[in-house]
Structure formats: structure tokens, C-alpha cells
Amino acid sequence: MSDMITVDLVDLDLSADTKEAAARALAERMAALGRVTDLDGFLADVAAREAQMPTGLDGGIGIPHCRSEHVTEPTLAFGRSADGIDFGAADGPADLIFLIAAPAGADDAHLTILSALARQLMNAEFTSALRSVTDAQAAAALIRGEEPPAAAPATSAATAAPAATAGTGSTEGTGSTDGTDGTTPPEETPKETPGETPGGSSDGDRRPFRIVAVTSCPTGIAHTYMAAEALENAGREAGVEVTVETQGSAGFTRLDPALIEAADGVIFAHDVPVRDKGRFAGKPTVDTGVKAAVNRPGELIAEVREKAARGETTSASPAATPVERAGEPDEGYGTKLRKWLMSGVSYMVPFVAAGGLLIALGFAIGGYEINKAPSVMDHFVWTQADSWGALLFQIGGVAFGFLVPVLAGYIAYGMADRPGLVPGFVGGAIALSINAGFLGGLAAGLISGAVVMAIQRVRIPAALRGIMPVVVIPLISSAVVGFLMFVVIGKPIASAQKAMTDWLGGLSGANAILLGALLGLMMCFDLGGPVNKVAYTFATAGIAVADPSDSAMKIMAAAMAAGMVPPLAMALATTVRGKLFNAAERENGKAAWVLGASFISEGAIPFAAADPLRVIPASMAGGALTGALSMAFGATLRAPHGGVFVVPLIGNPLLYLVAIAAGVCVTTAGVIALKSLRGPVPGAGQQGPGTAADTPAGTGTAKQPVAA
Known part of the structure; x- marks a missing residue:
């Protein structure tokens, strides 16, 4: 020290x-x-x-x-x-x-x-x-x-x-009274009062109530260990043995399985997922945030003792799903639903990007008739560009064929973990076969996850538990999901998908321009967050077919153009009026040129996090203008990503770049005007510790907030 x-x-x-x-x-x-x-x-x-x-x-x-x-x-x-x-x-x-x-x-x-x-x-x-x-x-x-x-x-x-x-160098609780850390031998632990120990022997061989706890916080430096100390101190005052596993930055030493087995209750005080949480199944459990253990440890100990007295355990609850492991305690269903959907979308987007770019390259090399080319299995000439274009187009088509099943499968995975994958993929494939498309994939994923979660809540004899995840759950859930998709809800969803496609195909004039402006506003609202992802997913859903409509390609072009505006505008603003930004922001501005050109909206997050009331409204204004102009100019895009690197694949590329430039200028002017009202950042023009003059390129980047 x-x-x-x-x-x-x-x-x-x-x-x-x-x-x-x-x-x-x-x-x-x-x-x-x-x-x-x-x-x-x-x-x-x-x-x-x-x-x-x-x-x-x-x-x-x-x-x-x-x-x-x-x-x-x-x-x-x-x-x-x-x-x-x-x-x-x-x-x-x-x-x-x-x-x-x-x-x-x-x-x-x-x-x-x-x-x-x-x-x-x-x-x-x-x-x-x-x-x-x-x-x-x-x-x-x-x-x-x-x-x-x-x-x-x-x-x-x-x-x-x-x-x-x-x-x-131990990361275990120093106040543990189990005798394993050398602080207090077992014989010196306080004796329990009558009624303390559930299941205590009737012959008077009593022991204190025993609790095992896990504490963790996002950084793993302070709250993790303060919570452990508070729980141990409160345990000593209450005559309770408390042994804590601190899952901090310095690593952690797992509690002895014998200690967990002998424990009468469990406390999870954490703000990041508890590692190997399944070790504690079957115990009365209190699950809360880490600060609760710091501020009111005695209440948590009393709560877990009350649960033990009532016989409450976690044995009937399935293991935490991927969404629950990544979330906060006591999240509402609205938040979980959004995360389930985003789980599917996040796994789908790489297929969209790979498949879309391959298809776009196929058209660029082989022309717009390449979609009518025969299979490259039957006809491929190494020296002909058309054959290479057909190859890329057909590989991209295969990648696109996974979009809906992957979307459905990983929505179900977010809800029910690995048991949800089989019915999710089956339901997604059915949605594809009945032309229910993107909407069908969403429905199939949610239904699959719900069916698996319902099956997991049924009490199963111990002899059958081993075959549940391998045989029983996949069999029953796939049959139920298949029945619902084929017989009950498949046709209505397919009709809704067709109606949406027809509506998009009929967009023209003022309606198309308004839609472009709305997409621009959404793309720039939270810069890679949930609203941005909704707009992007809407755009990619339209081109996630081998032969997308002209309107769908216009929507994709508008969404990508608007998403490029915020980082490019922040880069330009830091260049023309650097005194309005601190050293870290000026360094971020250098990286934002490349990020914006690559259609990575998150390049503007450090600026928005530091000054949201100025950066976000200005970004939305520029994004709305760009989206509207892109639609008005009739720019089209078959690729779902790539930024300026796919400009050769864009319809009306020069006007498309004009739309982006116009939005960048509007956002830059807005940010500069709003920040000028505040005045220059103190010390922004000085060279000293931490300024751009003595900071290696890229080291001044502020940490980006985690998107939900």
C-alpha cells in the first residue's frame, strides 16, 4: 500500500x-x-x-x-x-x-x-x-x-x-467464521438461539445458521469487498456464520463445495452475473444488488433466515437464461422482451451483413440478371466474371436462407437457453417455408421460448431428468411449435407479412420522404441502442430476400446514410472548432472519421455521453435530413452494411453522397452552435498532461456506455 x-x-x-x-x-x-x-x-x-x-x-x-x-x-x-x-x-x-x-x-x-x-x-x-x-x-x-x-x-x-x-493475496472474506481462513476457529463461533437452525438435531447438537454469499460489482474493486465485509460483520452480530466468495477484479476462489452443501441459505449481492450460479441451487436464496449488502446487510441475513424457516428454495427454478445472466435483478417483462428480441437480432445481423454483401458483389460483378443464372454446381467457368458473380450471389442467397431460423432460434435461446434452440430453429424454418418471413420468425422465437419455459416448470421424476434436454424438451416443444405455426397462426402472420411488403412497395413521393426522415431520426436517437436497432432491423428485413423490391432497397440506403451522419459530423466539428471540445473528444474525433465512413454509428457515443442535450438533437436533425434526401433522390442499396466502401453498389451514388454531406453539415453546424452558447472548454487550447499533444493516437478514447 x-x-x-x-x-x-x-x-x-x-x-x-x-x-x-x-x-x-x-x-x-x-x-x-x-x-x-x-x-x-x-x-x-x-x-x-x-x-x-x-x-x-x-x-x-x-x-x-x-x-x-x-x-x-x-x-x-x-x-x-x-x-x-x-x-x-x-x-x-x-x-x-x-x-x-x-x-x-x-x-x-x-x-x-x-x-x-x-x-x-x-x-x-x-x-x-x-x-x-x-x-x-x-x-x-x-x-x-x-x-x-x-x-x-x-x-x-x-x-x-x-x-x-x-x-x-486472498480474495475470500476475512471475517469468515467457518474456520477455513484462520480468523476464527469453529469452536469460537457464537451459539445459536433456539429455533435458529432449520433441521437441527433434537439431541441438542446445535450449530449456528450458516450462509454462503457471493458479492460482485461492475469494476470489482470496491463495492465487491465492502459488501463482503458488511455481510460478515452483520453475521457476527447476529450469531450467523457468513462465508463470502468475492468475485472481484483480482479473480476469485470458489467456495468449498462442502461449505455450500452445509449452508442453510445463500445471498447473492451483485451487479454483474454471478459466475457458476448453479452451484447454489436448492438453497433458500436472496438475490439483490451489491449496494444493498453494503447498506443493509442485517436485513438480507434476516430475509434469508425467514425464507429458510418457510422452506423456500430455488430447486424448482430453471437456471438463469442468457438474458437473465446479462441483466439486472427484478427487470420487468417489457425490458426482458426487448432483450429477447435483440438477442435474436444480434445473432441475425452477421448473416444479414455477410449474405447481403455477397449478393451485392454478385450483382456488381455479374450484372442484375445474375439472379437468373444456373447453379454453379452445373455451370462454372473459371475465366468468366459471370460465373464468379453467380457464385457470390448464390453463396449470399444461402446465407440469407438462415436469417429467419437464426432470428427465431436465438430469441428462444435468450428466453430459455439452449433447450430453446431446437424449437426456435424449427419454427423459424417453418415461417420461411410458409412465407411468414421476418414477422413469422419473431412469433416463432417467442412461442418456442415460452413453450420450453413452460415445460421446464413441470416437476419431473429424477430418473427422467437426464433425457429431458436431449430428447423430451426438443421433441415436445418442436411438435407444439410446428403445430401452432402450420395450423394456427402461420397463415395470419404470412398475410400480415405480405401486407407490409405491399405497403413498402407502394411507397412513393411524400410518404417515402417522411419514412426516410423517420428512419433518420431513429438511427440517430441512441446511436446503436435499441431504437437504432429497431430502425436498422426494419431496413434489413426488407432486403433479406434474394430479390428485394426497389422500395426495400431505398429504405436500406436511407437507414445506412443516416447512421453515418453522427460520427462524421462529430469528426468534422472537432476539426473546425476544436476549442469547443476537450482533449479526449478531439482524439475521438480522429477515430470518428473512419467509424462514420464505415457506418458505425457508435463512433459518436463518447460525444453523446458527455453532452447529450447538444449532440443528440443535432444528430437527429442531420439524420432526418439525410434519410429524407436519400429517399427523395431514389438511392438504392442491396448491401446492409459497408458505408462508403459499398458506394459503387449504390443506385444514384453521387446524390447519395450529397445526402450524407448535407446531413453532416447540418449536424456539425447544430453542434457547434449549441456548444458555442456554452463557450470554449476550459483549457482546451492548452498543451499539458492529458492533451492531444502528448497522448498517443487512440488512447484518449472515452469508454463507451454498454448498450442495452
Whole structure:
């Protein structure tokens, strides 16, 4: 710990009044020591972590932290505020601020030391001593564990924790009372009170209630270990044995299977998926966020004991699905439905891209009659361009043939995991065969997932469980889904698909221009998020056939053109008015040229995340204009991706580029005008630590928020 915090990294009179200002003040101390190479880039990473979950804790503590490529070595800075700073804690402002900076590739030993600090923050004597310390040198020594808190003897367990943890490198809970970590032998554990232990023997051989817990947070540095310490402390107070598996950045050591087997209850306190969650099946379980364990560990322990007393277990529940493993606790069905659909779309898009580009190349090489060419199995001449065009076209057609089955299969997979794949693919193939198309694939996927989930809820004798995922579930679910698709809902969906296709084919004039503007607005609203994906999926669904209509190709062209506008406009804005952007944004602007030209809308996310009220409206205005102009010019596109690299495959390519340029100019002008009202970014024209002058290309990129 001695090299992680020094007197230069302590500010006992922190004058900041916001969490952003506090993080900047402490980060500047790190930058002055050369431990942060790009101040703005690092602060962008801190802000991205803060956006995931507030870092304020009850008891007046703020712990902004992140892993960042702009950090050279694990570093800790401490600030004490007289007035308090709001970090989002329920009980009010924080007066003790710890900024934790870990390199992107930090080693386990340093991260373990940081975890020891996180545990210390749950010690009231430690935080009280920090509030009363009078000079920076003493504060740094206290945090390093070189001197005990004023209110506690030097041999207290609280002050020994950092040294013990650093020496062993263990990521297990230091307060465990199972006797496995050497802190408290089993015979010293508190005896239970009557009625504590379910299933306790009647001969008086009683033992304490035993809980195993798992804690984890997005960064795996602070909350993970603070939650573990809080649970262990609360367990000691309640006379309960609590053993914690901390799934942090420094890796984790799995709990002994014997401990899990002997446990009376389980607590999951996590904000990222619990690894190997199936180990804990069959136990009374409380599943919550990591901050709940930090702020109210006693309530969680009481809750799991109540569940044990009522005999509630997780044995009847199927394992978490891919969507549930990637989501947050207690998500609503609307959120899950969106994720199920996006799961299918995300697996389908690569088939769309590969198949669409191959078909477009086939047309470019062999001409627009290439779709009538015979099979290359029967006729292929190595020296003829038409044969190569036919080959590419037919390979692309095969790839397109997987679109609907893959969409349906992976929607079902998102709902019910691997058992959903078979009925999902079967239902998708049926939708294709009855001309139900994209809509049929959506319906087949949702039905398949629902059928499998229903089957999984049926209690099955133990002797039959082994054949359920291999024989029974695929057999029954495929039969049910096939019956529904062929006999019940297939024809209505096919009719709806035909009606939508006819409507798209009949679009012309003002209606087509309005649709282009709407697609442009959606493509630029969240830059790769759910709304953007809906517009893109709508566009690709129209060309996901071997012979798409002219209207469908116009829609695809409008969607791609609009999606290219935001990153290109941000790149242009940072070039013509760099003083309105900080160093990290100017570096992002360089990369945005390539990302925008490649139709990667996410290239504008760092700008939108930093200044959404200016960037997003301006992007939507430019995107709407581009989409409308593309439709008005009659530009067509057979390829679902590629940006400027597929311009030769675009109908009316020059006017298409004019539409993109017009949108880029509108967005650039809008961003510059809106940002000019705010004025130049302070220090944007200076050259110093963290500016573009001393930052290697690409290292200033801010972390992008995770799209849902």
C-alpha cells in the first residue's frame, strides 16, 4: 500500500462542491505524479463507471473508481470535504472521498490491497480516525495501515486487515467464521438461539445458521469487498456464520463445495452475473444488488433466515437464461422482451451483413440478371466474371436462407437457453417455408421460448431428468411449435407479412420522404441502442430476400446514410472548432472519421455521453435530413452494411453522397452552435498532461456506455 498513496495524494481540505469536481481535483494530483497519463480520458472512464451505479455509500463515504488504460499503476487519492459532496448515497453527502484508479491490466496483488481498503471502509473506527486526523502525512499512514485508528488499539482486527490481506493475496472474506481462513476457529463461533437452525438435531447438537454469499460489482474493486465485509460483520452480530466468495477484479476462489452443501441459505449481492450460479441451487436464496449488502446487510441475513424457516428454495427454478445472466435483478417483462428480441437480432445481423454483401458483389460483378443464372454446381467457368458473380450471389442467397431460423432460434435461446434452440430453429424454418418471413420468425422465437419455459416448470421424476434436454424438451416443444405455426397462426402472420411488403412497395413521393426522415431520426436517437436497432432491423428485413423490391432497397440506403451522419459530423466539428471540445473528444474525433465512413454509428457515443442535450438533437436533425434526401433522390442499396466502401453498389451514388454531406453539415453546424452558447472548454487550447499533444493516437478514447 505504501506506493499506492502518498502525502501528495491526500487533500484534507477538498473544496469541490460536485462529485465531478472532486474527482477532477483528486485526479489532478495523480496526473501531477505521472500516474494518470490522460486526465480527461481517465475522468471519462470514472464518469462512465459512475453512470452504471452511484458510488456513494451510507456513512458519508464516496468511492469513485474505475479501471482505465490511462492509469500507469494502481493509485489511491483521498480527500476530506467540510461541506460534503453528493455521491448519490441515500443518507446524504459524503465527506470522505476515495478516488481509486486501477490500470486496465492491474495485477492481482495490487487489486487485493485495494480490496483491503474497501473492507476497512466498513470499520467505523477507521472512518472516524480519518475524520479527526489533522495532517496529510498521518492520513496517508492511516490509510496504508502503518498506524492504528485513534479510537482502536494497534492490534485490533480492523487495522490488521490490510496487512493480512496484502500478505496472503486472498480474495475470500476475512471475517469468515467457518474456520477455513484462520480468523476464527469453529469452536469460537457464537451459539445459536433456539429455533435458529432449520433441521437441527433434537439431541441438542446445535450449530449456528450458516450462509454462503457471493458479492460482485461492475469494476470489482470496491463495492465487491465492502459488501463482503458488511455481510460478515452483520453475521457476527447476529450469531450467523457468513462465508463470502468475492468475485472481484483480482479473480476469485470458489467456495468449498462442502461449505455450500452445509449452508442453510445463500445471498447473492451483485451487479454483474454471478459466475457458476448453479452451484447454489436448492438453497433458500436472496438475490439483490451489491449496494444493498453494503447498506443493509442485517436485513438480507434476516430475509434469508425467514425464507429458510418457510422452506423456500430455488430447486424448482430453471437456471438463469442468457438474458437473465446479462441483466439486472427484478427487470420487468417489457425490458426482458426487448432483450429477447435483440438477442435474436444480434445473432441475425452477421448473416444479414455477410449474405447481403455477397449478393451485392454478385450483382456488381455479374450484372442484375445474375439472379437468373444456373447453379454453379452445373455451370462454372473459371475465366468468366459471370460465373464468379453467380457464385457470390448464390453463396449470399444461402446465407440469407438462415436469417429467419437464426432470428427465431436465438430469441428462444435468450428466453430459455439452449433447450430453446431446437424449437426456435424449427419454427423459424417453418415461417420461411410458409412465407411468414421476418414477422413469422419473431412469433416463432417467442412461442418456442415460452413453450420450453413452460415445460421446464413441470416437476419431473429424477430418473427422467437426464433425457429431458436431449430428447423430451426438443421433441415436445418442436411438435407444439410446428403445430401452432402450420395450423394456427402461420397463415395470419404470412398475410400480415405480405401486407407490409405491399405497403413498402407502394411507397412513393411524400410518404417515402417522411419514412426516410423517420428512419433518420431513429438511427440517430441512441446511436446503436435499441431504437437504432429497431430502425436498422426494419431496413434489413426488407432486403433479406434474394430479390428485394426497389422500395426495400431505398429504405436500406436511407437507414445506412443516416447512421453515418453522427460520427462524421462529430469528426468534422472537432476539426473546425476544436476549442469547443476537450482533449479526449478531439482524439475521438480522429477515430470518428473512419467509424462514420464505415457506418458505425457508435463512433459518436463518447460525444453523446458527455453532452447529450447538444449532440443528440443535432444528430437527429442531420439524420432526418439525410434519410429524407436519400429517399427523395431514389438511392438504392442491396448491401446492409459497408458505408462508403459499398458506394459503387449504390443506385444514384453521387446524390447519395450529397445526402450524407448535407446531413453532416447540418449536424456539425447544430453542434457547434449549441456548444458555442456554452463557450470554449476550459483549457482546451492548452498543451499539458492529458492533451492531444502528448497522448498517443487512440488512447484518449472515452469508454463507451454498454448498450442495452
